[in-house]
Amino acid sequence: MLIVVYLIAITVEAMSGALAAGRRNMDIFGVAVIAFVTALGGGTIRDLVLGHFPIRWTQHPEYIVLVISAGLLTTVIARYMHHLKRVFLVLDAMGLIAFSLIGCSVALAMDYSIIVAIMAGMMTGICGGMLRDVLCNQVPLVLRRELYASVSLVVCVLFIGLRELGIDTDLNTALSFAGGLTLRLLAIWGGWKLPTFSYQQRWD
Amino acid sequence: MLIVVYLIAITVEAMSGALAAGRRNMDIFGVAVIAFVTALGGGTIRDLVLGHFPIRWTQHPEYIVLVISAGLLTTVIARYMHHLKRVFLVLDAMGLIAFSLIGCSVALAMDYSIIVAIMAGMMTGICGGMLRDVLCNQVPLVLRRELYASVSLVVCVLFIGLRELGIDTDLNTALSFAGGLTLRLLAIWGGWKLPTFSYQQRWD
């Protein structure tokens, strides 16, 4: 089940990357690059940091084809996509959570400590979007937007907590997934934000 | 032969990095850093993603010395360099192609699949320039410029296609090189560009 959600997730992330590339007037090659980086960059950074070789996508050519196709398709259907805004937000939330759970699992399977597993889950969830924004020359959205990265944190903590309690992995995945999705949708619906830290003082 | 072209390539890339640093008024240390990252960053990212340790340049101190020297030399001769614009563009094209071919070969020697080899070639070819632009706080040029990254793709596909046909590696390298160089020079000459994707709609 998580695999299906994962495939939907990288597709949706690729599309969000393609739209960001379009906002910078990139050519279609740039669109493909940003789509790829947005969808698979988070997992790549996780695998690098955990020393988990070979990197996951290098063993799954179908992921590469999928995300690049999704990116290029987006250039054609972009004009109609805002009608699907709500569907898109839900799929994006599901992707964020799937990424986080997969990241946690990879780290735990490699016997990393709990805190590193949480970091790995969050890296998988948010680094793709951070790379997208850096390549599009803007401050990463995930560091400023309404509860997004925090959802990833909550999902990872919930998953690891239930695991420590000895809950069966499948049930645990389902519960963490449902909990994270509920939180994210509530956050979108209510416009929940974390407090912001503003600091304008110059020391020089 | 490819080694000589490679050394020219990293020199030229280092110089392009130094000029980009100059546009941002960096100090000479910054110039050295950007020269290094532009010239050797693409190969570094390729080696990281393929899990190819030790990273190539760590075994070749002479590359480090070469690219930093080229970067610093550029600060002295920059004012005369625009006279050499055409030479520079040709050398840059040769470098892009050499990088791509080397990247492909490294991945194939590690038994990665064809599609990963193509990705590795492109990463080697374009990631150095992307890192340069990110560090200089601009949207990567390679994602917007006239046929550049696409030349890398064509070269990789050509090289791997001929290899599948059983063509001898030396001949294959020469043919792919010539094909890529022709395409790149035609693209510069004709100002060929890929179609651009513009998307200005905000969803919020």
Add this chain to the structure above:
Amino acid sequence: MLIVVYLIAITVEAMSGALAAGRRNMDIFGVAVIAFVTALGGGTIRDLVLGHFPIRWTQHPEYIVLVISAGLLTTVIARYMHHLKRVFLVLDAMGLIAFSLIGCSVALAMDYSIIVAIMAGMMTGICGGMLRDVLCNQVPLVLRRELYASVSLVVCVLFIGLRELGIDTDLNTALSFAGGLTLRLLAIWGGWKLPTFSYQQRWD
């Protein structure tokens, strides 16, 4: 001794990251991310490039807790911090030097060549700040500021030179530390800068 300085160093770097995040009005999650990346990003890049797995911080959960706590604490005490500017600058200088010495040592322990050890020291010293600035969408300060990255270079060269002369490691560390700190403080005090390279010519 170097461990204590190292812990102070990552705390100070985390705080500088948090202030940079505050200048971009990030939420507290973003503050934690930037604090983490600034403090531990340099060592991460060094470990990746050297192929030194597992990455150091993944084995030290206390580092993760420390830097994130320091980042979050900064949001509370930021308004008083400019009174401590001088203390902060000295601690920051000590951190830069500790990072550089640790980076050198890691590379030497892995039998990398001298020039790679120098690069490793500098990567540890300056890459955290570079990542911080890239994520905050500005040209890295270390590439433009008064003698900073160069201090890292001097420390690495000094440390390796004394090591080649057969000086005992503890004495060597103390001497390199003192030398680097003196240089950095003199540079701040005198406003020493490297010459800048400005290049505004467009070729297009």
